[in-house]
Amino acid sequence: MSFNDNTNWSFENDNAEKQIDRLxxxxxxxxxxxxxxxxxxxxxxxxxxxxxxLYLVLSGTVSGEFEIKNFxxxxxxxxxxxxxxxxxxxxxxxxxxxxxxxxxxxxxxxTEVEVAILKxxxxxxxxxxxxxxxxxxxxxxxxxxVHRNFHLLKTLISNEQTLNRLHxxxxxxSLGQLAAGIAHELNNAVGVISRKTDYISxxxxxxxxxxxxxxxxxxxxxxLYNAVESTEQIRKQSRQLENKWKLSxxxxxxxxxxxxxxPELEASTAALLENxxxxxxxxxxxxxxxxxxxxxxxxxxxxxxxxxxxxxxxxREEGLSIYETLSRAIAxxxxxxxxxNLEVDLESIKKVPLIYGDMTEIVQIWVNIIKNACxxxxxxxxxxxxxxxxxxYSEKEVSVHITDNGPGIPKEMVDKIYQSDFTTKKNGLSxxxxxxxxxxxxIVESYDGKIFLASRPQKTTFTxxxxxxxxxxxx
Amino acid sequence: xxxxxxxxxxxxxxxxxxxxxxLRSLEDFFRIEGTESSEDCLSLIDEIDSRGEQVxxxxxxxxxxxxxxxxxxxxxxxxxxxxxxxxxLLTGQANHADTIKAxxxxxxxxxxxxxxxxxxxxxxxxxxxxxxxxxxxxxxTEYMPVLDQAVLLEYLRKNA
Numbered sequence: 001m002s003f004n005d006n007t008n009w010s011f012e013n014d015n016a017e018k019q020i021d022r023l024x025x026x027x028x029x030x031x032x033x034x035x036x037x038x039x040x041x042x043x044x045x046x047x048x049x050x051x052x053x054l055y056l057v058l059s060g061t062v063s064g065e066f067e068i069k070n071f072x073x074x075x076x077x078x079x080x081x082x083x084x085x086x087x088x089x090x091x092x093x094x095x096x097x098x099x100x101x102x103x104x105x106x107x108x109x110x111t112e113v114e115v116a117i118l119k120x121x122x123x124x125x126x127x128x129x130x131x132x133x134x135x136x137x138x139x140x141x142x143x144x145x146v147h148r149n150f151h152l153l154k155t156l157i158s159n160e161q162t163l164n165r166l167h168x169x170x171x172x173x174s175l176g177q178l179a180a181g182i183a184h185e186l187n188n189a190v191g192v193i194s195r196k197t198d199y200i201s202x203x204x205x206x207x208x209x210x211x212x213x214x215x216x217x218x219x220x221x222x223x224l225y226n227a228v229e230s231t232e233q234i235r236k237q238s239r240q241l242e243n244k245w246k247l248s249x250x251x252x253x254x255x256x257x258x259x260x261x262x263p264e265l266e267a268s269t270a271a272l273l274e275n276x277x278x279x280x281x282x283x284x285x286x287x288x289x290x291x292x293x294x295x296x297x298x299x300x301x302x303x304x305x306x307x308x309x310x311x312x313x314x315x316r317e318e319g320l321s322i323y324e325t326l327s328r329a330i331a332x333x334x335x336x337x338x339x340x341n342l343e344v345d346l347e348s349i350k351k352v353p354l355i356y357g358d359m360t361e362i363v364q365i366w367v368n369i370i371k372n373a374c375x376x377x378x379x380x381x382x383x384x385x386x387x388x389x390x391x392x393y394s395e396k397e398v399s400v401h402i403t404d405n406g407p408g409i410p411k412e413m414v415d416k417i418y419q420s421d422f423t424t425k426k427n428g429l430s431x432x433x434x435x436x437x438x439x440x441x442x443i444v445e446s447y448d449g450k451i452f453l454a455s456r457p458q459k460t461t462f463t464x465x466x467x468x469x470x471x472x473x474x475x
Numbered sequence: 476x477x478x479x480x481x482x483x484x485x486x487x488x489x490x491x492x493x494x495x496x497x498l499r500s501l502e503d504f505f506r507i508e509g510t511e512s513s514e515d516c517l518s519l520i521d522e523i524d525s526r527g528e529q530v531x532x533x534x535x536x537x538x539x540x541x542x543x544x545x546x547x548x549x550x551x552x553x554x555x556x557x558x559x560x561x562x563x564l565l566t567g568q569a570n571h572a573d574t575i576k577a578x579x580x581x582x583x584x585x586x587x588x589x590x591x592x593x594x595x596x597x598x599x600x601x602x603x604x605x606x607x608x609x610x611x612x613x614x615x616t617e618y619m620p621v622l623d624q625a626v627l628l629e630y631l632r633k634n635a
Contacts, residue, residue: 291489
């Protein structure tokens with residue numbers, strides 16, 4: 001629940017209102033009633049002091065404050081607001097009617113305040129109908145009591161909210177630190193795997209080149225293999241090869257892959273099939289090394305991204321490429337994408353000019369926007385969920401468009417999505433990456449950039465515009 | 476021979492390759508195929524069926540772009556042509572609800588978590604295929620070298 005002032009705090013009572021009005025008219029708003037003016041900051045009543053007057057505020061604002069000396073053993077005194085009021089508020093209620101007449105707390109003039117004064121000992125008016133002064137004032141006393149209770153209740157709720165928010169941001173911060181710590185540890189391990197894989201690949205390459213030169217090209221073909229054909233194409237072709245050359249399925253598939261990547265060998269397939277078992281083994285060995293190396297680099301990328309996000313120092317530099325920031329963000333998000341199809345228009349993204357910026361900050365922008373889209377689509381169980389990332393640029397700025405085909409953001413929410421306490425997610429532990437769109441907006445604006453949202457069902461687009469390198473104004 | 480197909484499904488080609496490689500010792504007896512998506516798998520099983528061959532086993536990853544593995548296995552489970560087909564879910568990312576669904580609605584026979592143990596996977600595959608062969612009444616003697624002996628003996632004992 002979000003606390004705001006739309007809450008209905010009405011507890012007025014017409015009858016009590018009338019009686020209080022009568023009291024004001026009879027005792028305070030007469031020509032003979034005493035009046036006084038208090039300068040801003042002056043005490044009207046003082047905590048612990050005697051008070052013989054009941055005051056009605058005619059203009060200005062007052063604030064009741066309870067002071068604690070030696071607050072939490074700090075040796076310092078702290079004041080807590082008990083109530084606040086303006087025209088129509090009564091001051092000195094407790095001390096005026098209680099016995100002994102000491103003030104429980106101080107009331108001070110927040111602005112210049114004019115008051116009307118009722119002195120103790122003033123005889124009651126129409127006592128035969130309305131009773132003693134105390135009795136006549138009971139509706140006012142209870143009314144003040146209710147007002148002050150509500151004031152305290154509001155303070156309590158807002159404190160609770162602050163605590164919640166603090167707790168959440170602490171949680172996010174500690175998760176970020178935890179992730180960064182793990183990433184740091186993993187970084188060393190992944191670094192070793194990555195480096196040693198390169199060594200082994202190179203060593204194998206040399207050994208094979210000298211010891212079995214006739215197999216070298218197969219190891220290399222395997223190592224450089226980069227599938228362009230689909231598994232279905234391979235399946236169809238390998239089935240034919242299997243029948244034609246009487247091969248096992250797995251060998252036929254390797255042959256098929258070799259022929260796809262080196263079509264010039266097709267004419268000499270018969271020669272290629274001499275001693276093919278061995279050739280296939282070398283090809284597979286090459287491809288295994290390639291897979292390990294790709295996997296190691298991929299792990300290293302993820303680790304790097306997590307470390308970047310955990311880091312807190314920001315260094316904005318020239319020459320930052322939007323492409324690289326998006327790649328990092330995508331590497332980081334990949335495990336969370338589930339069955340969402342991420343379509344990245346690399347052509348358009350590689351074309352945009354460099355910007356002046358900090359890798360961490362820009363990566364955070366993309367991560368938060370993309371993650372948000374993913375979460376929304378997962379919750380809505382969007383069919384054929386997909387996210388499209390494209391980029392454009394003008395003379396002065398680059399813009400990145402992130403579009404999803406999710407449920408869209410309802411109009412009434414659009415204004416709220418950047419608020420730090422706004423979330424539609426029940427458990428906000430999304431990676432501990434921060435406060436989502438609030439952070440995005442803050443970062444974008446700190447670059448003098450802009451963020452736009454256009455949303456309807458099946459098409460929600462966030463557009464982020466950032467100034468290109470030479471148009472960035474350094475502070 | 477080689478009328479029984481094993482289909483492996485994983486959107487990551489390196490992972491798909493590893494699964495297929497772990498089963499290579501079975502390739503003289505079964506046709507081992509790989510697809511990189513559920514959609515591709517569904518069209519492949521149609522093709523296999525129209526050739527008059529059988530789908531003995533499907534091993535699928537869960538989280539993939541497009542149709543998920545659990546949905547794929549559910550579709551196969553509800554297709555009468557493949558009522559005997561064995562199903563393995565091989566995944567690192569299925570949550571509790573997915574797993575329950577896989578068991579209740581897709582009738583999976585085994586669940587493996589990534590990274591898997593190659594020998595364990597191979598043994599499970601052999602055992603499930605032995606059950607498949609015995610259930611469908613295919614002449615098991617042709618498959619002797621790769622059958623799960625315990626499952627076979629149990630069957631022979633019961634049917635003696």
